[in-house]
Amino acid sequence: xxxxxxxxxxxxxxxxxxxxxxxxxxxxxxxxxxxxxxxxxxxxxxxxxxxxxxxxxxxxxxxxxxxxxxxxxxxxxxxxxxxxxxxxxxxxxxxxxxxxxxxxxxxxxxxxxxxxxxxxxxxxxxxxxxxxxxxxxxxxxxxxxxxxxxxxxxxxxxxxxxxxxxxxxxxxxxxxxxxxxxxxxxxxxxxxxxxxxxxxxxxxxxxxxxxxxxxxxxxxxxxxxxxxxxxxxxxxxxxxxxxxxxxxxxxxxxxxxxxxxxxxxxxxxxxxxxxxxxxxxxxxxxxxxxxxxxxxxxxxxxxxxxxxxxxxxxxxxxxxxxxxxxxxxxxxxxxxxxxxxxxxxxxxxxxxxxxxx
Amino acid sequence: xxxxxxxxxxxxxxxxxxxxxxxxxxxxxxxxxxxxxxxxxxxxxxxxxxxxxxxxxxxxxxxxxxxxxxxxxxxxxxxxxxxxxxxxxxxxxxxxxxxxxxxxxxxxxxxxxxxxxxxxxxxxxxxxxxxxxxxxxxxxxxxxxxxxxxxxxxxxxxxxxxxxxxxxxxxxxxxxxxxxxxxxxxxxxxxxxxxxxxxxxxxxxxxxxxxxxxxxxxxxxxxxxxxxxxxxxxxxxxxxxxxxxxxxxxxxxxxxxxxxxxxxxxxxxxxxxxxxxxxxxxxxxxxxxxxxxxxxxxxxxxxxxxxxxxxxxxxxxxxxxxxxxxxxxxxxxxxxxxxxxxxxxxxxxxxxxxxxxxxxxxxxxxxxxxxxxxxxxxxxxxxxxxxxxxxxxxxxxxxxx
Numbered sequence: 001x002x003x004x005x006x007x008x009x010x011x012x013x014x015x016x017x018x019x020x021x022x023x024x025x026x027x028x029x030x031x032x033x034x035x036x037x038x039x040x041x042x043x044x045x046x047x048x049x050x051x052x053x054x055x056x057x058x059x060x061x062x063x064x065x066x067x068x069x070x071x072x073x074x075x076x077x078x079x080x081x082x083x084x085x086x087x088x089x090x091x092x093x094x095x096x097x098x099x100x101x102x103x104x105x106x107x108x109x110x111x112x113x114x115x116x117x118x119x120x121x122x123x124x125x126x127x128x129x130x131x132x133x134x135x136x137x138x139x140x141x142x143x144x145x146x147x148x149x150x151x152x153x154x155x156x157x158x159x160x161x162x163x164x165x166x167x168x169x170x171x172x173x174x175x176x177x178x179x180x181x182x183x184x185x186x187x188x189x190x191x192x193x194x195x196x197x198x199x200x201x202x203x204x205x206x207x208x209x210x211x212x213x214x215x216x217x218x219x220x221x222x223x224x225x226x227x228x229x230x231x232x233x234x235x236x237x238x239x240x241x242x243x244x245x246x247x248x249x250x251x252x253x254x255x256x257x258x259x260x261x262x263x264x265x266x267x268x269x270x271x272x273x274x275x276x277x278x279x280x281x282x283x284x285x286x287x288x289x290x291x292x293x294x295x296x297x298x299x300x301x302x303x304x305x306x307x308x309x310x311x312x313x314x315x316x317x318x319x320x321x322x323x324x325x326x327x328x329x330x331x332x333x334x335x336x337x338x339x340x341x342x343x344x345x346x347x348x349x350x351x352x353x354x355x356x357x
Numbered sequence: 358x359x360x361x362x363x364x365x366x367x368x369x370x371x372x373x374x375x376x377x378x379x380x381x382x383x384x385x386x387x388x389x390x391x392x393x394x395x396x397x398x399x400x401x402x403x404x405x406x407x408x409x410x411x412x413x414x415x416x417x418x419x420x421x422x423x424x425x426x427x428x429x430x431x432x433x434x435x436x437x438x439x440x441x442x443x444x445x446x447x448x449x450x451x452x453x454x455x456x457x458x459x460x461x462x463x464x465x466x467x468x469x470x471x472x473x474x475x476x477x478x479x480x481x482x483x484x485x486x487x488x489x490x491x492x493x494x495x496x497x498x499x500x501x502x503x504x505x506x507x508x509x510x511x512x513x514x515x516x517x518x519x520x521x522x523x524x525x526x527x528x529x530x531x532x533x534x535x536x537x538x539x540x541x542x543x544x545x546x547x548x549x550x551x552x553x554x555x556x557x558x559x560x561x562x563x564x565x566x567x568x569x570x571x572x573x574x575x576x577x578x579x580x581x582x583x584x585x586x587x588x589x590x591x592x593x594x595x596x597x598x599x600x601x602x603x604x605x606x607x608x609x610x611x612x613x614x615x616x617x618x619x620x621x622x623x624x625x626x627x628x629x630x631x632x633x634x635x636x637x638x639x640x641x642x643x644x645x646x647x648x649x650x651x652x653x654x655x656x657x658x659x660x661x662x663x664x665x666x667x668x669x670x671x672x673x674x675x676x677x678x679x680x681x682x683x684x685x686x687x688x689x690x691x692x693x694x695x696x697x698x699x700x701x702x703x704x705x706x707x708x709x710x711x712x713x714x715x716x717x718x719x720x721x722x723x724x725x726x727x728x729x730x731x732x733x734x735x736x737x738x739x740x741x742x743x744x745x746x747x748x749x750x751x752x753x754x755x756x757x758x
Contacts, residue, residue: 028677028681063635067680069673069676069677071673086514113674116742116743116746116747117677117678117743117744117747118678201491332682
């Protein structure tokens with residue numbers, strides 16, 4: 001096959017590309033320039049698509065002996081991922097930009113261009129497995145539970161998965177690092193990237209304030225009593241407990257959590273943990289990694305990138321996915337994805353719109 | 358897969374004579390500034406090389422200042438002339454630069470503007486990329502006493518347009534304004550004579566004409582004062598410091614000698630190949646457009662240059678697809694982190710960004726053959742078709758995203 005390997009400059013995508021080469025594919029490396037300001041250097045372990053990352057990716061491609069190019073997707077990335085991220089926060093939701101990037105950039109803009117240029121597949125360093133099942137290709141959790149990234153791939157359709165290649169799904173991260181070192185890839189001990197790649201300093205609230213301007217928020221309790229005024233409403237996520245900055249303890253002495261964020265009046269309501277109890281989740285924009293579920297299905301639902309999947313029943317009605325959890329969950333933030341699993345297989349996902357106790 | 362190399366304007370293979378000269382001098386010890394026998398032997402090689410280059414380029418040996426290549430020579434000319442002229446008369450703040458210069462000139466001038474108080478004026482070009490002499494006259498005449506220097510390249514590296522350098526030099530002389538020209542693309546392809554051109558400073562480099570990378574020269578008239586960029590031992594006329602690279606200089610001189618000797622026959626041969634290349638590309642892709650001067654006379658266009666825009670294609674898609682077929686060319690645009698920017702040359706020629714992005718440069722040189730041109734002629738049709746499909750996909754996806 002002719003394979004386009006997306007190479008971020010990190011260890012995972014370098015080893016993924018190397019394995020594609022070893023498997024006998026004709027591999028071409030591509031670094032996606034996603035930042036409008038690539039002339040910035042990484043600080044610490046953060047960031048991506050800096051000049052340094054592009055150089056690391058190029059070096060890895062050199063070592064593998066494959067052609068290497070840089071594709072400028074900064075405008076697409078800004079429109080589809082960064083702007084969406086900002087808009088979602090402005091609407092009081094908590095988006096996951098990694099899902100969005102996989103859906104709109106890596107397995108849309110890049111994949112479509114790759115197919116048009118005559119490639120058969122896009123290869124990435126995601127930790128997930130592709131398994132041929134009775135209804136076609138299935139997306140499964142990775143073998144390494146700590147690195148499993150099937151959650152952020154839960155937005156991919158069968159058509160996208162048909163042209164995806166994830167060579168790392170059967171490996172542990174430690175094995176991938178050792179393999180990179182054995183292959184002489186200089187990125188073998190490069191730190192993992194964390195957080196949001198386009199928020200280079202990790203200060204999401206500061207980033208949003210620069211994009212949207214400071215929007216002072218009022219923190220109230222459930223009966224509307226004003227508890228505090230904060231400089232920015234962007235520092236809050238439903239379910240958050242730390243960093244609320246309330247000097248007066250709750251009357252019952254119990255910790256308080258963010259219950260809701262109302263973007264128009266910029267009111268952040270806090271209250272007891274029980275009030276975060278969620279039994280039913282409604283999601284919009286469902287995306288299915290294979291056939292759409294029919295009727296009510298028993299499954300597991302994962303509501304955050306690094307959360308346990310919870311036993312649930314789910315059904316689809318038009319464009320709305322309803323998930324009923326067997327045991328209530330706490331701190332379900334609108335804007336995040338709910339990803340449904342059948343064992344290790346990803347059924348699909350939806351964007352959390354509403355929750356009910 | 359055999360390689361079809363159509364990127365000689367980026368760098369061209371070394372001539373056997375240059376390889377022989379470099380390797381002959383690699384084992385010898387001797388700093389050309391040392392006074393002992395080994396030093397004198399090294400100095401002799403340097404001075405003979407200087408004489409060879411001067412003779413080949415119509416200059417006096419004392420006018421040749423060796424540098425590390427074209428970029429350093431351009432920087433020395435632009436900054437060195439500005440600093441010296443401005444120090445002599447602080448009114449001289451205007452730097453007149455053609456809008457289609459190589460980045461070594463463009464960015465040096467821009468830096469003078471942002472860091473040294475210079476007032477940079479970009480000289481516009483017409484749709485084939487040529488500077489208009491009368492417009493330059495008008496620009497100068499607005500306030501001649503405030504012009505520090507004029508810099509216009511001999512021939513453009515992207516679209517191959519030859520500039521009216523002699524006319525510009527004659528014009529500038531009326532006002533005693535020094536003129537620099539970057540001639541790295543011209544030497545070996547066009548007749549280049551420093552003295553008769555009338556310019557005051559001229560950049561040449563080794564690796565564009567069959568010499569080694571990392572060596573070049575600024576040819577400067579004796580009476581011109583330059584403020585140095587590099588301070589130190591003052592090896593080169595007290596203007597450029599650094600221990601001289603004897604083998605590289607010997608190789609550079611050998612290449613200049615051979616390239617200028619063979620220039621007439623090379624130009625004739627490349628013209629013929631280029632004509633055929635243009636014909637084949639336009640036959641395979643009828644809606645491709647040739648950029649640069651449509652007249653292929655040597656006084657108007659580099660004989661080895663063919664530059665096209667392919668509507669609806671991304672230049673980097675074309676490059677990838679040709680590269681996969683072993684055909685090497687260039688999008689001819691500046692790279693930062695490998696991200697293709699639309700060419701400032703094409704934009705200055707009045708093209709829109711989309712057309713500028715869908716452009717490719719094919720450049721021929723001394724090792725080019727008819728089979729190279731034939732290989733391109735066979736590949737370009739399907740490659741453009743495929744790149745166009747990819748361009749369409751992204752345009753549609755972009756619209757819905």
